[in-house]
Amino acid sequence: MGEVARICSDLIRFDTTNPGSGERPAAEYVAALLSEAGIEPVVFESARHRTSVVARIPGDSPQALLVHGHLDVVPAQAADWRVHPFSGEVSGGCVWGRGAVDMKGTLSMTLALVRDWARRGVRPTRDVVLAFLADEEASGEYGARYAVREHRELFDGCTEAIGESGGYSVQAGDARIYPVAVGERGTAWMRLTATGVAGHGSHPPVDNAVAELCHALSRLAAHRWPVRLTPGVAALIESLEEILGERIDRDRLEEEAGRLGRAGALFRAQIRNSANPTMLQAGYKVNVVPGTATGHVDGRFLPGYREEFLQTVDRLLGPKVTREFVNIEDAPSAPMDAPFFERLRAALVAEDPAARPVPYVMSGGTDAKSFAGLGINGYGFAPLLLTPDLDYFGMFHGVDERVPVEGLEFGVRVLDRLLTAG
Template sequence: MTSDTTAQAQDEAVQLTSELIRIDTTNTGEPDTTVGERAAAEFVAGKLRAVGYETTLIESGAPGRSNVFARLSGADPDRGALLIHGHLDVVPADPTEWSVHPFSGAIQDGYIWGRGAVDMKDMVGMMLAVARRFKRDQVTPPRDLVFAFVADEEAGGALGAQWLVQNRPELFDGVTEAIGEVGGFSMTLADDLRAYMIEIAEKGIAWMRLRVRGRAGHGSMLHDDNAVTKLAAAVTRLGTHQFPLVVTDSVRTFLNALSELTGVEVDEDDLAGSVAKLGPFARIVGATLRDTANPTMLNAGYKANVIPSVAEAVVDCRVLPGREAAFERELDEILGPDVEREWITHLPSVETTFDGELVEAMSAAVVAEDPGGRTIPYVLSGGTDSKAFHTLGIRCFGFSPLKLPPDLDFPALFHGVDERVPVEAVRFGTRVLDRFLRNC
């Protein structure tokens, strides 16, 4: 039977998620146009202080880039603390493309709508609701819990988690393990069987700028040294290149777990075909079988009739654990000697194993709320603040639990138009998170 305080926490999580979405925390990647993190941090800190927490609100390297920390003491102070982290910023959204305004936080048709609904104000709402419940009900967890609400994740964390780790490491004193995005959501395998995918590894992030130089000239004349032409050719070579299939230890663990659950053997001679059977989740899993390099930005010229001397492109590279040196060699071969390249952001891959008491506690919490659920490990093709926390020796997992409708294309909602999260998924996740943190 659901207690009154459990129901209250679930209701709060839904309402808090909606209210957080209404605070526009758009991170453009440019400090002058990034907004709202201070307002969101003050909102979170106020909610925590209202139930008795002492909070630390700190700016991470620039005005307005605000973060909130709160610690709840556990029964065994000698055990390593657990970090529960979520980011307050979101990527931009164009309201003209949406069915509802992206910062409305509308609750309708069984969903909470808006930018950040799945990335990741739903988890922030659940964290906040559970933290408040524990304080109100005077719950003492097995060990110290550190709740962290941070800035700038969507731009790599240089003015968020990375800055905090480098400049305020004492905030993480005693922390040995962490949970955050992106994992714990369900993938329906059969009517009575769901796999809850817990992230144990993520690819490295390498945002790269390419630069090609040529000879400036008049746009009306014959020209054999055009920087734009040379860059376009290089970007096309890179953007259409397919890097080799690589099955890392973490990916193999995922594939073995999936085979055990479904009884279907994964054909390593046709990995792409096997992964394609996962439906919408094939996009996430497929991207963990090889490195990727996707051109995302182009910049050249200043007038229609002037051939510029320099052309630039930005490429989003994601690199599998252990593939860094081979990836760079392959880049050199594809791009050739005329293309200069520099790293804008270069964050390493992160990897741990799927074992231990924390994993057992996650699995037990999921199964208690969904008897048809089973937890399996997976590799994230993107990147999270775990990259920063990992440098402190913290063992990081992606665990933001959601029980999803089988027909929902959940991966498409990350950074997508009409981003939304099911109300019942947030209620479920709140129950799982509550149960897990009582037994972690």
């Protein structure tokens, strides 16, 4: 087994489920690998066992590039998997387990690369700042947010960053597409509260908080958000038209996304804002009308559409339901016409001449949001060559998550080209 697969397998065996017992053992493992390579890690905790690791590798230019990733993973139910999700088993040419794709596989590529540099005496083109962070799968409060707030100096000189959710292959017919993220939707996680009049369940309702909240959530869930083509998504669709050799009807984008399969999945969730009810809490006895009812909504808004999103939410909720933010983060975007974006594309094509890199906007969010507050342009670029049978989106937070060993080795080579190119 090569080093990148071994490191990936080792990282998966650390159960860093969030929420859970924390990232500390995995962080200590990462710090030890860096130290063995002569790279001095900075290890810090935002709370007990919520541990992150940051290190800087000097390059030929003090202008720095940030390479960030997260140590935590989402929960996994072992009974649903073909192999135990924290086994790190290597089988069928893949490393299996929770985090193989999201995103311990990427962390293993970074670690394998910098350890190889140390053995070969290679210096990167510019300073490289490595960040292995806690808590990305929640709000990032114990990870990237804390790092930016309390350890700002560790990111001095960083002008661009690369992180998760981009640079992976998507097979569309004969074309191998590599989406490179230039932005992501903003996050608005909201707690909604309806207040009414408590009373006996047998009496005619006066002001039923549960009913009021349900009506509001129903309006929100049923709302048809208008299509808003941001520059990144418009550029993606134009690129797909060129690659696939066919027109994509702008007036029927949702239907077109379904027709195009995995290629369409690259823009299906990125053409609109969204607000999904996810949690409800109300009442304590079947014959008692409670005085309050609460619910939670996962809201996402496109770059440039925060105010339109919030105004629409308030209109749909109505005057009897109040909202407060559990988490609110703006939608970051990075320039597509920058030389660095072309370097990302070139690194992919150099390793895969059949690669067709395209700009892309993520439907969810990453730690790039926190680093955008420091003026760092973040790109989703975790290069990975997948076999056509593997569905990246299906494995992301899904069961039987796995990553091809050859795909990891491909990613190491791409990162090497990117970080050492003249």
